Amino acid sequence: MTNIFAIVLAAGQGTRMKSKLYKVLHPVCGKPMVEHVVDHIETLNVERIVTVVGHGADKVKEQLGDKSEYVLQAEQLGTAHAVQQAEEILGALEGTTLVVCGDTPLIRPETMKALFDFHTAQKAKATILTAVAENPTGYGRIIRNEGGQVAQIVEQKDATFEQQLVKEINTGTYCFDNKALFETLKLVGNDNAQGEYYLPDVIEILQKQGEIVSAYVTNDFDETLGVNDRFALSQAEELMRARINERHMRNGVTIINPATTHISTDAIIGSDTVLLPGVIIEGKTIIGEDCTIGPNSHIVDSKIGNGTTVHSSVVLNSTVGDVTAIGPFAHLRPESTLGNHVKIGNFVEVKKSTLGDDSKVSHLSYIGDAEVGSNVNIGCGSITVNYDGKNKHKTTIEDDVFVGCNTNLVAPITVRKGAFIAAGSTITKEVPEEALAIARARQENKLGYVNKLNSK
Ligand code: UD1
Ligand code: CA
Numbered sequence: 001m002t003n004i005f006a007i008v009l010a011a012g013q014g015t016r017m018k019s020k021l022y023k024v025l026h027p028v029c030g031k032p033m034v035e036h037v038v039d040h041i042e043t044l045n046v047e048r049i050v051t052v053v054g055h056g057a058d059k060v061k062e063q064l065g066d067k068s069e070y071v072l073q074a075e076q077l078g079t080a081h082a083v084q085q086a087e088e089i090l091g092a093l094e095g096t097t098l099v100v101c102g103d104t105p106l107i108r109p110e111t112m113k114a115l116f117d118f119h120t121a122q123k124a125k126a127t128i129l130t131a132v133a134e135n136p137t138g139y140g141r142i143i144r145n146e147g148g149q150v151a152q153i154v155e156q157k158d159a160t161f162e163q164q165l166v167k168e169i170n171t172g173t174y175c176f177d178n179k180a181l182f183e184t185l186k187l188v189g190n191d192n193a194q195g196e197y198y199l200p201d202v203i204e205i206l207q208k209q210g211e212i213v214s215a216y217v218t219n220d221f222d223e224t225l226g227v228n229d230r231f232a233l234s235q236a237e238e239l240m241r242a243r244i245n246e247r248h249m250r251n252g253v254t255i256i257n258p259a260t261t262h263i264s265t266d267a268i269i270g271s272d273t274v275l276l277p278g279v280i281i282e283g284k285t286i287i288g289e290d291c292t293i294g295p296n297s298h299i300v301d302s303k304i305g306n307g308t309t310v311h312s313s314v315v316l317n318s319t320v321g322d323v324t325a326i327g328p329f330a331h332l333r334p335e336s337t338l339g340n341h342v343k344i345g346n347f348v349e350v351k352k353s354t355l356g357d358d359s360k361v362s363h364l365s366y367i368g369d370a371e372v373g374s375n376v377n378i379g380c381g382s383i384t385v386n387y388d389g390k391n392k393h394k395t396t397i398e399d400d401v402f403v404g405c406n407t408n409l410v411a412p413i414t415v416r417k418g419a420f421i422a423a424g425s426t427i428t429k430e431v432p433e434e435a436l437a438i439a440r441a442r443q444e445n446k447l448g449y450v451n452k453l454n455s456k
Contacts, residue, residue, distance in 0.1 A: 003095030004046045004116070005178060009082045010034045010102030011054025011073040016229040022056030024102035025063060026233055029240045030264035030282050033227060034060060036105035036240075038067050039265075043109045044116075046098065050089050052082045078196030079172075080188040083181070091182045096120070099199065101172035103227045106239055111218055112173065118216040119175035125211040126180070126203055128153070129173040131221040138228065139169035140200050142215060150215045151207060153200035157193035168217070170200055171224035180206065240265075248275075270306065288322070297327070305340065318350075321357070339374060353384075356399065369411065370395040379405035379423060386411045398433075 014023020024034035031039075034051070041049055053060045054073040061070055071085040083099060090097065096119065098112060111129070119127035128150065130142050138156050141163050145151040153170045154163050181202065188201045207213045218224065227236050244265060245258040252271030255261050262280045263269070269287045276294030283301035287293065292309045299315045305322035313327035317334035324342040326332065333351040338344065342355050345362035353367045356374030361367055363380040369392050370384045376397055384395040385408050393411035397403070401415050404423030415421065419431040422438035431437040 002047055003093070004044075004098070005090050005093065005095060006041045006044075006046045006049045006098040006100065007083055007086045007090070008034065008037055008041070008049065008051040008068065008100055008102050009079055009172075010060055011052050011057075011076055011082050011085075012103075013055040013076070014103070014228070017233070018230070022059060023227070025056060025059060026227070028105045028227075028233070028236045029244060029262070031105075031266070032063055033105040033236075034102035035063060035067075036265070037100050037102055037107070038064055040107065040109045040112065041098070041100065042067060044098075044113060047095070048090070050086045051102070052085050054082075078190065078194070079199035080185055080197035080201060083199055084185045084197075087182050087185075090178060093178055095178045097176045097178045097181055099174045099176065101226060104172055104224060105227065105236055106223045106225055106243075107171065107173055108223060111220075111223060114218075115173065115216045116175055119214065122214040123212060124175075124214040125177045125206050127175045127214045127216055128200075128203060129171045129224070130168050130215045130217050131171055131219075131224045132167050132217070133169045133221050134167075136164075136167050136169045139226065140172075140198075141166040142168040142170060144168075149207070150203060150213055152204040153198075155192065155194070155198060155200070169221075169224075171218070172226060173224070174199070176202070180211065302332075313344075367395075369393065370397065370409075372397045373399035373401070373417070375399055376401045376403070378403045379407065381406040382409070383407070384409050384411055 010024040012023060017023050025032045038049060049068045051064060051068040051070050052073050053070050054076055057072060069089060073082045073085045115127060115129045140153045140155050141159055142150055143152045143154055143163060184202045184205050187205050188197050190197045203213055222239050225232060225236055227233050241262060244263050245255050245261055248269050249255055253269045254274040257277040260277045261275050264282045267281045267285045270289030272289050273287055273291040278296035279294040280298045285299050285302050287304045288306035290307045291304060296312045297310045301317045302315045304320045307323040308320055309325050311327035313330040315332040318332045318336040320338045321340035323340055324338050326344045329346045330344045331349045335352040336350045337354045339355060339357035341358045343360040343362055344350060347364045348361050349366050351368040353370040355372045358374050359372055359376040361378040365378055365382045368384050368386040382403050386392050395409050395411045396414040398417040400418045402420045404421050406424045407421050408426040410428045413427060415431045416433040418434040420436045421427060425437060425439040427437055427439055
């Protein structure tokens with residue numbers, strides 16, 4: 001949309017969070033609050049997005065990258081002062097400016113768009129997004145005159161007892177005529193309980209100047225939640241979680257217990273996949289169709305094919321094929337790649353390894369820095385001995401190999417196609433194609449020895 005700009009306020013420390021992490025960087029469903037806000041604005045295709053940074057400026061910039069332009073508010077003198085910092089970028093432009101706080105991650109782009117459309121239809125100089133709160137404590141209150149028009153916004157700390165009873169609140173999201181905004185900001189003072197320059201005062205000033213000032217009331221207070229402390233953070237997390245889960249359920253994913261299912265904003269899940277209780281899906285994870293995930297699985301930044309099961313297991317930054325079974329109690333560490341019809345069973349750890357189609361590691365094994373072909377069977381308790389105390393070494397196991405139980409493969413090592421390793425072997429030399437390798441002490445039976453011992 002041309003001649004439409006956005007300013008995101010993100011310079012505050014967030015004292016009430018009592019945190020070393022700057023407030024707007026606190027994640028909600030895995031994504032920092034301010035990034036939710038910027039991502040939502042991005043979907044509106046505005047011409048420019050300017051984020052006001054201050055506390056933790058470098059960290060905020062690093063997080064948002066080139067999604068936004070930045071201005072620095074060196075001292076946090078209030079929200080009006082924060083917006084004023086954007087004058088150097090936007091001040092001379094004709095158009096409409098959307099202002100959103102970096103601590104309101106739940107406001108949907110649809111609501112911002114509705115606010116903008118209402119503002120345009122009203123031909124207003126300023127329009128605030130308001131909502132009716134069950135408990136308005138902490139928010140600025142919307143004070144309307146007899147005619148029902150917005151007269152002013154009063155902050156909690158400046159409100160009289162009567163004003164505190166008002167349930168209509170300022171969500172901190174506004175549309176302004178851009179020129180009028182920067183003109184009026186010059187007139188805002190700081191004679192109030194907090195000694196700050198309040199952005200909401202722009203509304204009162206414009207109103208008194210006889211300009212059209214309007215309010216767009218959204219009927220969903222939850223969406224406008226401002227996160228100032230950890231309690232509100234937990235509420236935001238719960239609301240966002242419910243929203244994400246609902247989207248997946250409407251797309252054909254079964255979620256048995258949404259209250260215990262955590263899915264990141266950016267995850268993609270195919271239809272007819274079932275998420276059992278206790279599942280956490282983080283980052284840019286992609287899960288195919290017809291999978292069963294859980295109970296109790298944790299999947300981070302991974303790609304899982306179709307028809308695969310991940311039972312009570314951890315999968316980190318890995319790729320898993322179709323109709324593959326993982327767990328219970330397996331651990332796929334970063335950079336692992338599993339083919340189709342693979343089985344990784346209980347108490348198996350795989351690290352930075354590749355396993356081809358139809359290969360199986362069913363119980364109690366460690367596979368690290370290994371390249372395993374297809375149709376390989378690795379018996380219970382087998383280990384790739386990849387670390388000599390200084391360096392990591394590679395194990396190569398070609399197709400159709402059978403590794404007997406309790407085998408140590410001392411890397412660097414190669415086991416050629418179709419080879420067979422006897423149980424209990426410690427393999428230190430290459431095993432040729434289709435050879436039997438046996439590397440263990442021979443068994444000796446001493447007949448009658450037990451009787452002899454007992455008769456002593
Ligand atoms: C603000 C509004 C209040 C509204 C509420 C909605 C003001 C004065 N009050 O209150 O009417 O109901 O949001 O959630 O605007 N910030 C800066 N620089 C500053 C101060 C703040 O960038 O100097 C940023 C903060 O990082 C934050 C946002 O502005 O993202 C809002 O500031 P905050 O202190 O949270 O304001 P509230 O007290 O919640
Ligand atoms: Ca706030």
